[in-house]
Amino acid sequence: xxxxxxxxxxxxxxxxxxxxxxxxxxxxxxxxxxxxxxxxxxxxxxxxxxxxxxxxxxxxxxxxxxxxxxxxxxxxxxxxxxxxxxxxxxxxxxxxxxxxxxxxxxxxxxxxxxxxxxxxxxxxxxxxxxxxxxxxxxxxxxxxxxxxxxxxxxxxxxxxxxxxxxxxxxxxxxxxxxxxxxxxxxxxxxxxxxxxxxxxxxxxxxxxxxxxxxxxxxxxxxxxxxxxxxxxxxxxxxxxxxxxxxxxxxxxxxxxxxxxxxxxxxxxxxxxxxxxxxxxxxxxxxxxxxxxxxxxxxx
Numbered sequence: 001x002x003x004x005x006x007x008x009x010x011x012x013x014x015x016x017x018x019x020x021x022x023x024x025x026x027x028x029x030x031x032x033x034x035x036x037x038x039x040x041x042x043x044x045x046x047x048x049x050x051x052x053x054x055x056x057x058x059x060x061x062x063x064x065x066x067x068x069x070x071x072x073x074x075x076x077x078x079x080x081x082x083x084x085x086x087x088x089x090x091x092x093x094x095x096x097x098x099x100x101x102x103x104x105x106x107x108x109x110x111x112x113x114x115x116x117x118x119x120x121x122x123x124x125x126x127x128x129x130x131x132x133x134x135x136x137x138x139x140x141x142x143x144x145x146x147x148x149x150x151x152x153x154x155x156x157x158x159x160x161x162x163x164x165x166x167x168x169x170x171x172x173x174x175x176x177x178x179x180x181x182x183x184x185x186x187x188x189x190x191x192x193x194x195x196x197x198x199x200x201x202x203x204x205x206x207x208x209x210x211x212x213x214x215x216x217x218x219x220x221x222x223x224x225x226x227x228x229x230x231x232x233x234x235x236x237x238x239x240x241x242x243x244x245x246x247x248x249x250x251x252x253x254x255x256x257x258x259x260x261x262x263x264x265x266x267x268x269x270x271x272x273x274x275x276x277x278x279x280x281x282x283x284x285x286x287x288x289x290x291x292x293x294x295x296x297x298x299x
Contacts, residue, residue, distance in 0.1 A: 014071045025075025026067055030060050030082040030114065048080060054092075057083035061092045065100060072105050077123075077180075081115040094118070111139075121178075133177055140172050141180035144195045150184040159194050162201040163244070166291045167229070169202075169213075170242045174231035176218040209266045209293045212240035223252055234298075240266070241294040243284060250281040253296070262297035 010026070017024045031050045032039075039049045060083055067073065086094045094116055101108050112119035112132070122132035124140045132138050144165075145154045160168065165181075172179050183195050191199075206213065212233050219239050222232035229244040230251055239258065243249060255278060263271040263282070271294055273282045284292045 010067075010071060014073075023074045024071065025077060026071065026073040027077045027079065028060075028064060028067065029080055030064075030078045031080030033060075050081060050083075052084035054085045057085035058092050061086065061097055064097060068101055068104050074105060074108050076101065076108065076110045078111060078113050081113065084115070087116050123180075133172075133175060135176075138176075139178040139180050140168075141182065142168070143182040143184060144198060145184070147184055148182050150186045150192065154194075156194050160198055162198055162205070163290050165198055165202055166205065166242075167244075170231040170233075170291070171224075173213060173216060174218060174224060174233055174242070205291065209242075209291075211235065211266060212242065212293050212295070216240075221254075221257060225251055237298050239296050239298060241296070243292045243294060244290065245292070246284050246286045246289060248281055248283050250279055252278050253280045254278045257299060258296035259299055260296075262295070264295055266293045266295055 014024045032048055033051075033056075036051055036056075039051070064076065067076075082094060086092055086097070089095055094114060095118075098110065098118065101110070109120035110118070112122045121137040121139055122129075124130050124132050124138065126142045133140070144160055145151065145158045147154060151158075169179050169181075183191050183199070185191055212235065214235075216233040216235050219232050219234040222239060222241075224231050228249050228251060231242045233240050233242070241251070241253070243251070255275065260273055260275060260280070263273050265271055265288060267288065271282050273280045275281075282294060
């Protein structure tokens, strides 16, 4: 708070987030403090030279303890490993840090980028580490564009549009994962208009269809499809087909799994469907674009 805006920006953001009923988490680069400059440049293989001595380990430890004490974050997303000195038992160790965190934030969770086999959930990033998406608790993280920070060279061709963002979200959620979507503010703290655009469009879609996303789970007995593009989620006794199509659309839904008479769009309209064996056909009005959500009750 002695530099820059001379105010506790993290505290202000935490207060604003919680005021909206959201959970607050923090990012911490444990393996590399970007102010440490006496290290060689990173190479294309992303093999990072990083400080791992006792002094740096204690510096990071005290940082995170201070974050826990001040903000009680329910997520700590560590990145780029952790100083090797702390990968042991005892004072200033990672086990001691985790014990401190969980005792002060009982609902808290940590990710899997500490360089030791401890995590509450695993992470993939863009197309990296996709093997973690095979099961368990996992999250994919990426930016609206190709950068996590603001990049003035990025244009709309580099950013996800609403169709691309829905594809990414629904493919992840339908397989039991979570999406962490990053926005990159400018130096003045503003979210660029091109990033705002897709976030607002996603908000409009979620106002109608969030029932099929929040607290949902994978339903592997329902087949995903790329032609037409369909992903499935389930909540309680309902399943939801997320369909990118307009007009008469035919896809597989086993009759033994759903009650056809229950079919309706989450916008509130009843759906008229016809069935031939395990295939159903539904007429999807263009007003349901960019992604219709068709709900069924399970049998």
